[in-house]
Amino acid sequence: MSKDPRVVKDELIQIYPKKLRQKRSEQIVVTEHREDGSVPAIKSNVRSSPGIITQRGCTYAGCKGVIFGPTRDILNLVHGPIGCGFYAWLTRRNQTRTPTDSAPNFMNYCLSTDMQEENIVFGGEKKLKVAVKEAYELFHPKAIAIFSTCPVGLIGDDVHAVAREMSVELGINIFGLSCEGYRGVSQSAGHHIANNGLFKHIIGLDETPHDDKFKINLLGEYNIGGDGFVLEEILSRCGIKQISTFSGNSTYDSMANSHTADLNLVMCHRSINYAAEMMEKKFGIPWMKVNFIGADATAKTLRKIAQYFEDAELAERVEQVIAEEMAKVEATRSVVKARCEGKTAMLFVGGSRAHHYQMLFTEIGMKTIAAGYEFGHRDDYEGRSILPGLKVDADSRNIEQIDAVPDPERYRARRSPDQIAKLEALSEMEFRDYIGMMKEMDDEQLVIDDLSHHETERLLEIYKPDIFCAGIKEKYAVQKMGIPCKQLHSYDYGGPYAGFRGAINFFNDIDRMVNMKIWSYVTPPWQPKAKQPEEMAAD
Ligand code: CFM
Numbered sequence: 001m002s003k004d005p006r007v008v009k010d011e012l013i014q015i016y017p018k019k020l021r022q023k024r025s026e027q028i029v030v031t032e033h034r035e036d037g038s039v040p041a042i043k044s045n046v047r048s049s050p051g052i053i054t055q056r057g058c059t060y061a062g063c064k065g066v067i068f069g070p071t072r073d074i075l076n077l078v079h080g081p082i083g084c085g086f087y088a089w090l091t092r093r094n095q096t097r098t099p100t101d102s103a104p105n106f107m108n109y110c111l112s113t114d115m116q117e118e119n120i121v122f123g124g125e126k127k128l129k130v131a132v133k134e135a136y137e138l139f140h141p142k143a144i145a146i147f148s149t150c151p152v153g154l155i156g157d158d159v160h161a162v163a164r165e166m167s168v169e170l171g172i173n174i175f176g177l178s179c180e181g182y183r184g185v186s187q188s189a190g191h192h193i194a195n196n197g198l199f200k201h202i203i204g205l206d207e208t209p210h211d212d213k214f215k216i217n218l219l220g221e222y223n224i225g226g227d228g229f230v231l232e233e234i235l236s237r238c239g240i241k242q243i244s245t246f247s248g249n250s251t252y253d254s255m256a257n258s259h260t261a262d263l264n265l266v267m268c269h270r271s272i273n274y275a276a277e278m279m280e281k282k283f284g285i286p287w288m289k290v291n292f293i294g295a296d297a298t299a300k301t302l303r304k305i306a307q308y309f310e311d312a313e314l315a316e317r318v319e320q321v322i323a324e325e326m327a328k329v330e331a332t333r334s335v336v337k338a339r340c341e342g343k344t345a346m347l348f349v350g351g352s353r354a355h356h357y358q359m360l361f362t363e364i365g366m367k368t369i370a371a372g373y374e375f376g377h378r379d380d381y382e383g384r385s386i387l388p389g390l391k392v393d394a395d396s397r398n399i400e401q402i403d404a405v406p407d408p409e410r411y412r413a414r415r416s417p418d419q420i421a422k423l424e425a426l427s428e429m430e431f432r433d434y435i436g437m438m439k440e441m442d443d444e445q446l447v448i449d450d451l452s453h454h455e456t457e458r459l460l461e462i463y464k465p466d467i468f469c470a471g472i473k474e475k476y477a478v479q480k481m482g483i484p485c486k487q488l489h490s491y492d493y494g495g496p497y498a499g500f501r502g503a504i505n506f507f508n509d510i511d512r513m514v515n516m517k518i519w520s521y522v523t524p525p526w527q528p529k530a531k532q533p534e535e536m537a538a539d
Pocket of ligand 1 (some may be wrong): 224347350353490
C-alpha cells in the first residue's frame, strides 16, 4: 500500500457512505506551507458522526474534569446520575500539593447528587439544595461549583437559582455551570463554559497586592503528572512570581487574585484562550502563547518572559537557569537521540498536546508523520489569523459569549500598544496570537481532526509508526497491533514531562518504548500467525 499521504487519505475514508466520506475528507488534510504563509483549511469543531468511534469526551468533561477539577479547594458538586459522578473523582492524574496537611484538598472526593428516576420525573432542585447543605456542613469550603449533567438540562432544573439561594443562606461563593454533556460538540464547549464561570464568579474577587517585580499567571496548565510542579520550580528559580495557575495545583484564592498579575502565559490555547482574552479586556493584562513542552521550547519561553519585563537582572537569571538545566538535558538527549533518530511518531490528543509534544520528538530526531486534535478548532490547526473570517456555527452560538469591557476602576494597560509592537518586533512573541499546529509541521504529513477508530487502525497498518500517542481508550487496541502507545493525557503514570527535567523523563521513556523488542512479538491482526517461541529465541 502506498504511503503517499493523499493516497492514504482516500484509503482511510473509502469505506464510509458518501455523505460521511465527503465530511471526513474535509477533516483530513495534507500539510503544506503556501507562499502566502497560509496552510490548508481543515474542518473541525463539528459534530462527530453517529456510528463512528470517536476519541472525544463531553462538555461536562471539559468543564468539570479539565478546568475546574485541578483546583483543590473549590468543592465541585456534580448534579446528575452517579455514572457522571464517577468522573468527578479525579482519576486523570492532576496533582496538587497543599501547604500543610490540614489545608483543604477536595480533589480525591467524588460529590454527586446521585439523581434517581424520581428526580428526573419530579425535578432535582430540592435534592440539590440538600446536597449543597450537606457538602457545606461536611467540608466548610470557600466556594462550591455545581455542574449540570445532561438530564439536568433536559428536565430544566435551575441550578443557578439554587446556587444563588444557597449562597445567601450559607454565606459562601456558590455558582452553577450549565455544562450539560450535550451542550456542545465536544469537551471544548465545556472549556468555554468553565472560562466564563471563572471570569464571572472568581477572577477579581481578591485585591491583595503583591510587591514582586515580575508577576505572571500560567493559563492552560493542569499539572498532569506533576508538570505544574516542575514549572513552578523553574519560574521561582528565575525570580518570577506565579500568582495563579488555571488550574493545575491552584486554589480559589489564587484565582480570585489573578488579575493582579502583569502577564498571562497561555500554555493550552484551546482550553483557556477565552479567560486570557477576557482578562486583557477587563484588566489590561496582555497574554502571550508559550510552550513549556520541550527543553528548547522551555528555554525560548523563559527568554520571552524576560524580554517582556525588560529587566537585565531577570534576563541574567533566566540565562543561568537555562545553562544549568540544558547541560543536564544535553547529557541525556545526545544518548537518546542516537538511538531514536529517524523513528516515526503519530500524535492524536485533545487540543494542544498533539502540537506541543511534536517539539519533544523533534529534539530527539523523531519525525511526526500524522497528528490531530480530538476537538481543536481551526485556529488551533491553522493559527488565529483565520479567526476574523470564521463564521460562528449554531453549536458554538449555543455557548454564552461574554463581551468583557474595561473595569472602570481596575483596568490598567500593563503595556501600551507601542510597547507591545516593539516587543513583537524584537522577537517571535505571540501576543494575543497562536500560530497553530500545522505551521510547525513538515510538508506532506497527515493532519486529521477527530480521528475515528477505523482510521486509527488503517493508519497503523499502513505506516507502522514506531510510537502512537493518544489516550487510554486507544491504548490497548494500538498495542495489540504491535505498536507501543504512549498516553499523553495521563502519561501512563510516568512524567512529569514539562520543562527541562520533564524533557529528560520523556526522552528516556520514549527511548525505552520505541527500542523495546517486545512489540515485534505481537501478532497484529493483518499478519497470519503468531511467532512461535523458537522463532522468538532465534531473534
Ligand atoms: Fe488543553 Fe489539556 Fe489538551 Fe485539553 Fe484534555 Fe488534557 Fe488533552 Mo486530555 S486542556 S486541550 S481537554 S492540554 S484532558 S490537560 S490531555 S484531551 S491535549
